[in-house]
Amino acid sequence: DAKTTQPNSMESNEEEPVHLPCNHSTISGTDYIHWYRQLPSQGPEYVIHGLTSNVNNRMASLAIAEDRKSSTLILHRATLRDAAVYYCILRVPSSNTGKLIFGQGTTLQVKP
């Protein structure tokens, strides 16, 4: 499986945008980029996913580089509730497996 590289930690101020980077230089042409986050003392939760085009949903935006070797999760206005570990995961489009392989993720701290 292709691997992802994320910074161990990042800090942000409340109500400012946050850009969480992810490098995946060995991504294949059919791998999807998924983001999950894990709030303190909770299980991981889905945030967003994409293949080539940038994606937006109510939680975040996903910007994917043209060569797909990197992507950025964008939180437009960070709140204290966004403090979590954010995981960038590549998923192969296999038809019968949905398993995720988590890395270490990026721990986001949000300062008031």
Added chain:
Amino acid sequence: GAGVSQSPRYKVTKRGQDVALRCDPISGHVSLYWYRQALGQGPEFLTYFNYEAQQDKSGLPNDRFSAERPEGSISTLTIQRTEQRDSAMYRCASSLAPGAGAGSGANVLTFGAGSRLTVL
């Protein structure tokens, strides 16, 4: 149910005892996954099922660990002869449709709150 339910939430046991952890997935979800998470680490894949069939058990650490999902709904993860190194948070997740592919929202995993296992 409305979400993925796991029980017990906390389990303290003595070394050498067997433990069984239960997962009740979201109703209608075809796939069920088990993960283990040590403090400060990301979740580590253990095994998963589509319906009642165990599709991948490559993450089970050794033969003391086993899982079943006999009727394609509730699953049990069993750890025999527990050791202190088995202490961790055990998380279950489910997804609606494995055949939908990695790009489909139907393949999104929903996690439960976890079962915290402490082996003394």
